[in-house]
Amino acid sequence: MKRIAGIALGVAAALSLVVTSLATYAANAPNAGVAVRVFAGDVPAGFDYQVITDGGQSPASA
Amino acid sequence: MTRGSAAAQAQAQADALSGALRVKANSNVGANVYVVGRNSGATASASTSGDIIVSGSALPGLATFTAVLDGTYSVATPAPSDRENADNKVDVQYSLNLGGSREFNDRFILLCCSPGTFSIPFTWTQVVTVGDVLFFSLFLRTDVTTVAGTATVDMTNTFKITGVGLPAGMSYNRDAGGFLSQFGGAVTPPDTAVIPLPASLWLFTAALGIFAVGLRRRRRDA
Numbered sequence: 622m623k624r625i626a627g628i629a630l631g632v633a634a635a636l637s638l639v640v641t642s643l644a645t646y647a648a649n650a651p652n653a654g655v656a657v658r659v660f661a662g663d664v665p666a667g668f669d670y671q672v673i674t675d676g677g678q679s680p681a682s683a
Numbered sequence: 684m685t686r687g688s689a690a691a692q693a694q695a696q697a698d699a700l701s702g703a704l705r706v707k708a709n710s711n712v713g714a715n716v717y718v719v720g721r722n723s724g725a726t727a728s729a730s731t732s733g734d735i736i737v738s739g740s741a742l743p744g745l746a747t748f749t750a751v752l753d754g755t756y757s758v759a760t761p762a763p764s765d766r767e768n769a770d771n772k773v774d775v776q777y778s779l780n781l782g783g784s785r786e787f788n789d790r791f792i793l794l795c796c797s798p799g800t801f802s803i804p805f806t807w808t809q810v811v812t813v814g815d816v817l818f819f820s821l822f823l824r825t826d827v828t829t830v831a832g833t834a835t836v837d838m839t840n841t842f843k844i845t846g847v848g849l850p851a852g853m854s855y856n857r858d859a860g861g862f863l864s865q866f867g868g869a870v871t872p873p874d875t876a877v878i879p880l881p882a883s884l885w886l887f888t889a890a891l892g893i894f895a896v897g898l899r900r901r902r903r904d905a
Contacts, residue, residue, distance in 0.1 A: 652860040653697035653731035659710075660691060660724050 688713035691827075693725035696839075700865040702819065703843035704729040708773075708827045709835035715761035717770065717830040724828035732780075732820035733862020735847070735855040737811050744850030746811040748781040749804065752823070752842045757798035760832035767794040773836040774826040781807040781844070782817040793836070811849065819844065819862065 691710040698704070708725040737746075756773045760766070771794070778788035784807035793799070811817070823842045827834040847866060849855065857864040 652733050652858075652862060653699040653729075655695035655697050655729045656727070657693035657695050657708075658726040659693050660722075 689721060689723040691723040691725040693727035694839075695727040695729040697729040697731045699731040699733055699860060699862050701843070702731070702821070702863050702866055703841050704731065704821050704823045705839040705841050706823050706825055707837045707839050708825050709833065710827045710829045711833045712829045712831050714831050715764060717764070722770075722828065722830045724826065726824070726826045728822070728824035729842075730820070730822040731862075732818070733860050734816050734818055734858040735863055736858070737813055737815040737817065737849065737853055738856050739813050739849075739853035741813065741850055741852030743810055743812040744853070745808055746782065746850060746853075747806065747808045747846065747848040748784070748819075748844070749806050749846035749848075750779055750781060750821070750842070750844045751805065752777055752803040752838065753801070753840055754836060754838035755798070755800045756793050756836040758793055758795045758829075758832070758834045759798070760795045760829075764831050765796050767796075769794070770828065770830045771795055771832055771834055772828060773834050774828075775836065775838075776822075776824045777842060778820070778822045779805055779842075780818055780820040781805065782811070782819065783807075783809050795832070811853065813853065817855075 689710075689712045691708075693708040694706070696705040706727045706729050708727045710723040710725050712721060712723050714721065754775070758771055758773055760768065760771045764771075769792075773793040774790070775793070776788075776790040778786055780786055787805050789803075821842055821844070823838065825836050825838065827836060844863070844866065847855065847863065855863075
């Protein structure tokens with residue numbers, strides 16, 4: 622029974638890999654900006670959006 | 684539960700001090716056919732703008748400003764869907780102002796199936812006078828989408844101002860935001876080390892591990 626459960630879990634993990642990842646590199650002055658958005662899988666699930674308009678570097682993930 | 688794998692990444696950087704934008708995006712669906720609800724996509728955009736103030740003691744003269752947009756792309760869809768299809772694409776939009784130029788702008792869409800590069804140069808010449816305030820702006824955006832295969836575009840090297848050619852005896856002062864204060868200096872590339880490893884790889888690795896354990900137990904029991 623444990624074998625079957627283990628194999629079923631493995632199959633499920635291999636067939637349902639729905640991920641998003643995102644990284645942003647922000648502007649270095651007030652007059653600069655960046656925006657990033659990613660999605661994967663069923664929209665809008667996994668949807669993310671980020672806008673950076675001031676200084677600093679802001680990696681992020683979703 | 685949506686079968687198959689889907690992943691997307693996007694990154695953008697706007698450097699006002701050197702007058703450069705860097706944008707990169709990729710999306711991937713690990714499949715060769717479309718299934719409703721299985722897709723991935725990414726959008727990345729960057730913008731910057733500012734003024735420079737012409738200084739010096741020279742008479743009015745001709746100034747030349749230049750910029751370039753460089754990039755690489757690939758839209759790869761596996762057979763039997765390996766043909767041009769708007770479901771798998773790279774979409775690039777940009778706009779640019781150089782001093783007193785008109786707005787340079789365009790949008791182009793790249794489809795399956797050959798990877799390639801693009802390099803778009805821009806040049807603008809105008810008469811400038813000491814005291815002129817010259818406006819520059821750059822905007823760059825990309826959208827990548829896939830329902831099968833991969834779509835990637837890399838413009839991290841780069842959409843940038845490449846030349847500020849003022850007449851002899853003239854220079855420029857930066858605006859309050861420091862626009863172009865580091866023009867021509869060393870450019871720090873994006874720190875790609877901070878990009879998260881796609882979780883799908885970890886999940887896939889975990890799945891393989893579970894399979895391995897299952898097989899080992901099966902052999903041991905036999």
